[in-house]
Structures are given as structure tokens and as C-alpha cells.
Amino acid sequence: MVVGTYGLEIYQIDPISLELTEIYSGDFGSGEIGALATLDFRNDGTLDLVIKTESDGLTLLEQTAPLTFESSIILDGAYDTDRITIANLTDDDMHDFVLYSNDDNRGKVIVSDPSGEYIEESVTMDGVTNSLTLVGDLNEDDKEEIITDGLYPA
16 A cells, blocks of 8 residues: 555557556545556547545546546545456446455455446455455346455465
8 A cells, every 4th residue: 555645647558569658647645545447437439547545435537638637526535445456236337346455355346326326335255365356247138246366364
């Protein structure tokens, strides 16, 4: 975890030399950064970012023009997050989020309600030390499952 002002830096990689060139740098807030993920939030063909910080909650960095971002809070709340997985858990064509914390082996599912607002549901995984959380429709029933590997105590 990083504590302090969180900034976004974007690098372009040269496909031959594999050298990185910074093409964007910007500050968005302060707090403990836990996780970062990419998504097309408005389904407009533009890649956006979602960040989870300890102080600001779940934050959308919407790309309004190439490398121009507008910050908005999706859901406020202090919660330590190490991973963000993006899914459509509620079959409403809106993005939902599965957040997981390594520190206390619990997760939160952030889902959209019918008005387009986001609400949070807690998920407890008693006795499981988790290192990976994914979402997918493994049993092909058109409903996404939360997939986690776990280390169970002996």
C-alpha cells in the first residue's frame, strides 16, 4: 500500500525496445491506494479507470478526452482493498465491482440498484486466505460466479 497523494502515471511501451515513455501524469487525491482497474464505464469505447483508496472510496477516473480524466466517487467509504474485479453480477448491463482485502479475508460486492446508484454488500470468506479473485460464467448459465482460490487452514 502507498500512503500520500495518489497520482496517475501512464506509460507507452515501445514494442521493440520495451522502453517506457511517460505520456501522462496527474494527481487526483490523497489516501492509501489499494487497487486500480480499467473498464469502459459508459460503454462509449473509451477506456476509463476505477481506483479504490482508503480515504476516497471507490473512485471513477472517466476519460473525457484522450488522457483527460474527470474524477467522481462511485461509492464512498473506508475499506482496505487489494483487488478490484469488474463484472455484471445483476444482469442490468451496468458495471458491478468485487473488492477484496488480503488483510481481513473479506470482500465487498458493489452493485448497481435500479436507479443507477451503487450499494455495497459484504461477503465473508471464513477461514480462507485468498490470493486471487476473478469473475466469470464457468457453468454457462448466463450468470457470473465469483471465483477465488483459497488456502484453507489445516
